[in-house]
Amino acid sequence: MLKKNKKTLTLLLVFGVVIALALISFQIRKNTGYEAKPVAEEIAPHVVFNIGPIQVTSTVVNTWIMMLLLGVGSYFLGRSFKIRPGMFQNAIEWLVSAIQSIINQNIETRDPDLFFPVVATFAIFIGVANLLGLIPGLHSPTPDINTPLAMALVVFLSVPYFGIRTQGLGGYLKHYVEPIFLMLPIEVASEIARTFSLTFRLFGNILGEEIIIAILFIISPFIVPVPMMLFSIFTGVLQAYIFTLLTCVYIGGAVKAHQES
Amino acid sequence: MDWSTLPWDKIFVIVTVLVAGPGIILGITVPAIGQAIVAYSGLKAISRQPEAGDRINSIVLLSLAMLESLAIYVLAVILILVFANPMRAFMLGG
Numbered sequence: 001m002l003k004k005n006k007k008t009l010t011l012l013l014v015f016g017v018v019i020a021l022a023l024i025s026f027q028i029r030k031n032t033g034y035e036a037k038p039v040a041e042e043i044a045p046h047v048v049f050n051i052g053p054i055q056v057t058s059t060v061v062n063t064w065i066m067m068l069l070l071g072v073g074s075y076f077l078g079r080s081f082k083i084r085p086g087m088f089q090n091a092i093e094w095l096v097s098a099i100q101s102i103i104n105q106n107i108e109t110r111d112p113d114l115f116f117p118v119v120a121t122f123a124i125f126i127g128v129a130n131l132l133g134l135i136p137g138l139h140s141p142t143p144d145i146n147t148p149l150a151m152a153l154v155v156f157l158s159v160p161y162f163g164i165r166t167q168g169l170g171g172y173l174k175h176y177v178e179p180i181f182l183m184l185p186i187e188v189a190s191e192i193a194r195t196f197s198l199t200f201r202l203f204g205n206i207l208g209e210e211i212i213i214a215i216l217f218i219i220s221p222f223i224v225p226v227p228m229m230l231f232s233i234f235t236g237v238l239q240a241y242i243f244t245l246l247t248c249v250y251i252g253g254a255v256k257a258h259q260e261s
Numbered sequence: 262m263d264w265s266t267l268p269w270d271k272i273f274v275i276v277t278v279l280v281a282g283p284g285i286i287l288g289i290t291v292p293a294i295g296q297a298i299v300a301y302s303g304l305k306a307i308s309r310q311p312e313a314g315d316r317i318n319s320i321v322l323l324s325l326a327m328l329e330s331l332a333i334y335v336l337a338v339i340l341i342l343v344f345a346n347p348m349r350a351f352m353l354g355g
Binding site: 102105106197200201203204205207208241242245246249 | 315316319322323326327329330333334336337340
């Protein structure tokens with residue numbers, strides 16, 4: 001009985017603290033005359049500079065910063081690999097073996113190393129891109145629809161690439177008409193539809209998260225958005241995992257037809 | 262009654278918001294029920310046969326992602342309606 005009362009008291013206390021923080025930050029904002037930007041302006045990418053007719057948006061600049069971080073980081077990490085792994089090397093080895101297990105579970109092949117570069121690049125790129133927004137001053141590149149669309153197009157093109165590479169052109173084209181030739185339009189439509197589905201899944205999940213954080217910032221910019229940002233770490237990593245898993249499933253579908261025939 | 266004197270821009274915004282709210286409620290509730298069914302049957306399968314947990318886990322996550330994309334489509338449509346409606350210029354005459 002006492003324990004239950006304690007729990008209710010704690011919950012009430014947390015609610016009270018949250019409301020008090022909201023009121024305090026509201027007062028501070030009123031006194032300092034700080035005007036919150038509209039949500040759409042906060043999230044939409046803006047043009048940083050022009051190269052001739054090409055507009056370079058903030059998404060591209062953030063992606064460059066991310067590429068720089070990843071490239072320099074992996075260069076220094078790759079130079080210092082030892083037989084007895086240290087802290088960072090342990091984490092990298094865990095990541096690599098996790099990606100290898102995803103490939104082994106979903107693609108039936110004798111040579112998993114063939115698919116490793118594409119799949120691992122997707123996993124690391126999307127994971128880091130989703131978490132980049134947590135660094136102050138930087139924004140994630142993924143809430144701009146062009147980034148997920150580009151990655152989904154790479155998946156769209158890599159499926160026939162691996163299919164033709166493992167089973168030849170004729171064998172790959174045969175799986176479109178496998179039971180009867182009436183399946184051809186359905187197969188083509190599903191390949192196009194899953195490209196857009198991949199795009200919108202990544203884009204919508206990360207954008208929704210960013211919009212909720214931005215709205216919480218407008219309501220009370222003090223401490224209240226922090227739990228939502230913690231939750232966005234989970235969402236970002238989960239979305240990277242799901243994108244990797246779906247890539248493996250799609251490539252596995254193109255490769256598996258070969259081994260049966 | 263003169264229709265052209267009505268504040269059409271305000272009516273446009275009000276109608277958009279009135280459509281967006283119930284739309285997102287409907288579009289999230291239905292996939293949520295589907296996701297709940299998937300999670301329920303996945304949990305039942307894992308508790309019945311814990312050795313197959315890894316395989317079931319990845320299939321459950323895959324189906325959850327597929328169902329979630331339905332809700333994401335609704336979110337994309339609502340966002341386009343509210344923030345970047347392509348009909349706005351047409352309806353309000355530029």
